[in-house]
Amino acid sequence: MIREPAVAKALDTLDTSACVRLAQDLIRVPSITGEEGAVQDLVALMLEEAGLEVDRFDADVSRLKAHPRFPGMEVERHEAILVAGLLGQKGDRSLILNGHVDVVPPGDRQAWHASPWSAHIHAGRLYGRGACDMKAGVAIAIAAAAALKKSGLPLRGRLIVESVVGEEDGGIGSFAMAERGYRAEAAYVLEPTRLRLIPAQAGALTFRLRIRGRAAHASVRYEGVSAIDKYELVEARLRQLERSLNAHPHPLFRHYPIAYALSIGRMRAGSWSATVPDELECEGRLGVPVGMASADARKELAAAIADAAQRDPWLAEHPPQIEWFGGQFDAVEVDPEHPAFAALQAAHADEFGLAPELEGAPYGSDMRLLVHEANTPAVLYGPGDIRQAHSADEWIAVEEIVQAARVVTAAAARYLAA
Amino acid sequence: MIREPAVAKALDTLDTSACVRLAQDLIRVPSITGEEGAVQDLVALMLEEAGLEVDRFDADVSRLKAHPRFPGMEVERHEAILVAGLLGQKGDRSLILNGHVDVVPPGDRQAWHASPWSAHIHAGRLYGRGACDMKAGVAIAIAAAAALKKSGLPLRGRLIVESVVGEEDGGIGSFAMAERGYRAEAAYVLEPTRLRLIPAQAGALTFRLRIRGRAAHASVRYEGVSAIDKYELVEARLRQLERSLNAHPHPLFRHYPIAYALSIGRMRAGSWSATVPDELECEGRLGVPVGMASADARKELAAAIADAAQRDPWLAEHPPQIEWFGGQFDAVEVDPEHPAFAALQAAHADEFGLAPELEGAPYGSDMRLLVHEANTPAVLYGPGDIRQAHSADEWIAVEEIVQAARVVTAAAARYLAA
Structure with missing residues (x-):
């Protein structure tokens, strides 16, 4: 298969083993919703090591809560640490890769066969709370940005990695990102979709x-x-x-x-x-x-x-x-033929020889905040099965992490490369 | 109606207004199971003022818990303060008046029309958590003992007032009393029975x-x-x-x-x-x-x-x-024709012109601990309706407190007076 040269170059520099290790490192730092400070510090470090400009900020929780469109919150929260990684300059295109680092509580500890924070790999599966929902997705965003940086490809505009908190209980993190002014022509939210493309989401x-x-x-x-x-x-x-x-x-x-x-x-x-x-x-x-x-x-x-x-x-x-x-x-729906999403479909087709299935997602996510608050059309696309999310012995297939990392990197290159 | 002289003398010295005030004072000291220290101090004072010898002791909770027949406990408990009041010397008869000072939590505060600890009297009803279950009963035990003391009647044996804790969650208090050696020929447990005599109790x-x-x-x-x-x-x-x-x-x-x-x-x-x-x-x-x-x-x-x-x-x-x-x-049953219980039936008949109804009680109480642990045949008899127990706006009729105080005092005199 002949790929566009920019795509080939980005994929050449993508380190998929490093991507899986990033996911493991992220899982090993417990980050139940409301307590994400430590893992966000790690994300900031990873983005810095990837060569991105890092904007780590402490959102003003009480000001956000008072906002008329505040998306809600369930946990007691004293801080909301947000991390954005920026690559390239403003231009005619721009793309957000969005992922959340907060995870739901492990639930009944007896139902797990190993520690929820073990991040061990067994028979091709990476286990742990957040493995699927969605530290693998965050790792992919970082790895894809690192590949684009390392490739030296000239970009038509900025790539923004958003590592957010509080997705599980409402979306204070993505809301804070929008409030800080982050927006783009389009966004990929790297939630577990089994590599299907999700342009519509139930509320x-x-x-x-x-x-x-x-x-x-x-x-x-x-x-x-x-x-x-x-x-x-x-x-x-x-x-x-x-x-x-x-x-x-x-x-x-x-x-x-x-x-x-x-x-x-x-x-x-x-x-x-x-x-x-x-x-x-x-x-x-x-x-x-x-x-x-x-x-x-x-x-x-x-x-x-x-x-x-x-x-x-x-x-x-x-x-x-x-x-x-x-x-x-809120429920939300976007046009899957938007150029950034067409690029994602093409990259998926390059990887698998088939266009991705389009599917609606029955669960809520930060997608609607990107669309409604940041005026940024967004889709969900990522590795892992939502059926694993919030379950005991949560896992994700390592191979799917690698495939998704390749598709996301290729799509970003295809859409952003000059 | 002609009463036995001893009975008449005891009733003459009974102060029923003081008895109602004792009940009010007891209700005003919150004593949810596990936190009965303050109210037991008050009981000890009341017994002392009544002229009884007071045995206030701190039961060894961990030793009792380890006992093979320990009756169970639901609350976190660090201490169990017990108070016994003693009148008279050992003889051929003896009688225990038993009551518990612990109460269940008030539950939904909004369902109460006044503070659960108000102990106010309105339209002949005394309101408050424990009014019915069973601080009125404890007040009656103290008032009856005070009357016998004040009457100067010679007694055939000891009258023992047992003020116990932890009845609601198992009976650690009455168990501790039995362990300390308190037993008698018979016992009246002054739980709310609507002045029926209860010789059988469900477990x-x-x-x-x-x-x-x-x-x-x-x-x-x-x-x-x-x-x-x-x-x-x-x-x-x-x-x-x-x-x-x-x-x-x-x-x-x-x-x-x-x-x-x-x-x-x-x-x-x-x-x-x-x-x-x-x-x-x-x-x-x-x-x-x-x-x-x-x-x-x-x-x-x-x-x-x-x-x-x-x-x-x-x-x-x-x-x-x-x-x-x-x-x-455990479920328990005794013979209602035991002389101490016959005395109670006779005193009730004197008061009302009718023998008391015999009834089974559907709720558990310390009765079975007196029977099984202290080898003391026991019945329940007292003012108030179990339907009020544990409810919002718990109440008891003041008139019933007075009637029960008269019956219990007369029965104790009838059974114990020499």
């Missing part, structure tokens, strides 16, 4: 429900009202809402068992084993169909809960309370 | 269930297994177990909607709103039928959960774990 809105019961001694439980029992009524109605939101999914989402999933992730109820629980609090996320405004999705949830409440005498008098907090991801 | 066993799921990102929730969904399967089977345990209740329990209730009081699941919860932990209490050994009841619960598990492929491979912890109340 995801985090909510909290508070359901009241009436306390009573457990021995006369029939005198009380269990908030857990009432939750079960609400939950059944939410399943119905999920079915109705999924009645006519967007064409790129039709192959998913559930395109727009509604899930309860946390729950806490009651205060004493022998008291009927008089309150329950749960947190979940509502998937938002592509094409639906977040405000309308919120109304649908509220209506479903009101409907469940009016069918039960207790809930009718004590309606559950809904709070929207944390991550508020 | 109550506290348990914890751990249910596993499989984590996955909420957007692909069908790839995970929600521990909350699996809980709902287990819970349905537990409802079935409850029905079977209640198929043939003891004659004194037949009027209850549920004699031996199974209730889940606390729950906690998951760690992130956007992750399918991979673990759920809940705590509850299993009612034990009178006549059934606790060991057999535990086996029934384990069998029910195993049955639910084998009907579900996931649970079959990941069986829920059961832990027995905290309060382990």
